[in-house]
Amino acid sequence: xxxxxxxxxxxxxxxxxxxxxILSFFTLSSFSQYTNCRTSCGNIPIKYPFGVDDGCGSPYxxxxxxxxxxxxxxxxxxxxRYPVRNVSYGDPHIVVTDPFxxxxxxxxxxxxxxxxxxxxxxRFKLSRQNExxxxxxxxxxxxxxxxxMFCEHYPERCDSSCDSASYLCRHxxxxxxxxxxxxxxxxxxxxxxxxxxxxxxxxxxxxVYWRNVGAPQPYDQVPEYGIRVDFDIPVTxxxxxxxxxxxxxxxxxxxxxxxxxxxxxxxxxSTTHCKDNEIARRSRKVHVIAGTVTGIxxxxxxxxxxxxxxxxxxxxxxxxxxxxxxxxxxxx
Numbered sequence: 001x002x003x004x005x006x007x008x009x010x011x012x013x014x015x016x017x018x019x020x021x022i023l024s025f026f027t028l029s030s031f032s033q034y035t036n037c038r039t040s041c042g043n044i045p046i047k048y049p050f051g052v053d054d055g056c057g058s059p060y061x062x063x064x065x066x067x068x069x070x071x072x073x074x075x076x077x078x079x080x081r082y083p084v085r086n087v088s089y090g091d092p093h094i095v096v097t098d099p100f101x102x103x104x105x106x107x108x109x110x111x112x113x114x115x116x117x118x119x120x121x122x123r124f125k126l127s128r129q130n131e132x133x134x135x136x137x138x139x140x141x142x143x144x145x146x147x148x149m150f151c152e153h154y155p156e157r158c159d160s161s162c163d164s165a166s167y168l169c170r171h172x173x174x175x176x177x178x179x180x181x182x183x184x185x186x187x188x189x190x191x192x193x194x195x196x197x198x199x200x201x202x203x204x205x206x207x208v209y210w211r212n213v214g215a216p217q218p219y220d221q222v223p224e225y226g227i228r229v230d231f232d233i234p235v236t237x238x239x240x241x242x243x244x245x246x247x248x249x250x251x252x253x254x255x256x257x258x259x260x261x262x263x264x265x266x267x268x269x270s271t272t273h274c275k276d277n278e279i280a281r282r283s284r285k286v287h288v289i290a291g292t293v294t295g296i297x298x299x300x301x302x303x304x305x306x307x308x309x310x311x312x313x314x315x316x317x318x319x320x321x322x323x324x325x326x327x328x329x330x331x332x
Contacts, residue, residue: 036053036055036056037051037053037055037056037251037253037264038052038053038056038067041065041067041071041072041073042067042071042072042073044073044084044086044087045087045089046065046067046073046087047089048233048239048243048251048252049061049231049232049233049234049252050064050065050087051065051253052065052066052067052073054256055253055254055255055256055262055264056251056253056264057252057253057254058234058252058254059254059259060122060123060232060234061122061123061231062254062259063076064076064122064124065084066081073087075094075096075229077116077117077118077119078117078118078119079114079115079116079117080114082096082097082098082099082116082227083096083097083099084096085097085226089233091212092230092231092232092233093127093228093229093230093231094124094228094229094231095209095226095227095228095229096226096227096229097225097226097227098116098207098227100112100113100114101113101116101204101205101206101207101225102133102135102204102205102206103206103225104172104174104175104176106204107177108179108180108181108182110135110136110182110203110204111204113199113204113205114199115195115196115198115199115205116195116207116227117193117195117196118229123231123232123234124229124230124231125229125230125231126189126227126228126229126230127209127228127229127230128188129209129210129221129228130188130207130208130209130227130228131166131168131186131187131188131207131208131209131210131223132186132187132188132189132195132198132205132206132207132208133166133168133169133172133184133185133186133187133205133206133207133208134162134184134185134186134187134198134199134202134204134205135179135182135183135184135202135203135204135205135206136182136183136202136203136204137162137183137185137198137201137202137203138201138202141200141201142161142162142185142198142201142202143161143162144161144162144164144183144185145161145162145163145164146163146164146165147161147163147165147166151163161187162185162186162187162198163185163186163187164183164184164185166184166185166186167186168186168208168223169184169185169186172184173208173222173223173224173225174224174225182203206225207225207226207227208223208224208225208226209223209224209226209227209228210222210223210224211223211224236261238252238261238263238271238272239252239261241263241272241273242263242264242270242272242273242274244273247273247274247275248263248265248273248274248275249274250263250264250265250270250273250274251263251264251265252264253269263276
């Protein structure tokens with residue numbers, strides 16, 4: 001059996017080393033959420049209110065954006081995951097592509113498709129700059145007719161019929177041809193449920209959004225394939241304080257356990273801003289956000305706990321100066 005020797009003077013030193021080890025583990029844990037907040041996915045910047053790592057950004061958009069293993073940003077919706085083409089934070093919107101919708105390369109060969117949908121509980125909504133083209137719709141189930149000219153100026157006075165004489169159908173964006181044997185009409189849905197109903201009676205669809213190119217009117221917008229999704233940026237005083245460079249320039253995040261606000265800083269996490277004097281005290285108290293990736297495994301945590309228990313036992317009794325290791329002073 002192995003001998004276990006401890007000198008009385010070595011106990012404070014060992015206690016200090018164990019405490020330092022514990023604090024170093026938990027300090028790394030408190031840093032982990034900050035360092036895990038990626039600022040980009042591929043070539044698309046990730047800023048507040050979004051985050052591709054849990055605990056980053058606003059909890060309103062938790063688990064909405066996904067950065068795939070190949071570095072591609074995707075939007076998660078009830079109807080699937082869609083590649084994100086770009087994200088604008090100045091004019092808050094996301095443009096996604098639907099791989100199931102009709103493309104020019106398909107010609108008049110319409111593939112099976114599915115409707116794009118959004119979770120109505122999120123702060124996303126379909127942009128008013130979207131228009132949808134539907135192909136080969138049943139005239140018995142869908143109102144297909146040219147819309148009067150005044151509908152362009154007073155759209156609220158027009159019903160939701162599918163416009164067969166639309167500009168988009170007569171000038172298919174990006175296509176060098178016009179559909180000859182297939183019908184086309186454009187339609188703006190008032191809700192994503194309308195897309196589902198339309199596709200029930202139409203063969204396929206394509207989404208077009210009007211992109212602002214900054215040219216003089218009426219050439220300031222051009223149609224491009226894609227789905228524009230608008231979003232809100234929740235602005236709070238705490239987030240502004242957290243991001244303020246004069247107050248440390250932190251990253252706005254949230255506690256993954258209760259979703260309360262958290263300012264993520266290089267020197268620890270704060271409920272206010274990174275230069276808050278409480279950060280040092282909070283770090284000493286070993287404040288760890290639940291659910292973040294940490295460097296402590298279950299075995300490590302057990303080992304540290306056992307070490308603390310053992311040192312308490314040793315301090316409570318006279319130190320063993322020479323003896324046989326027993327169950328009373330065994331570490332593991």
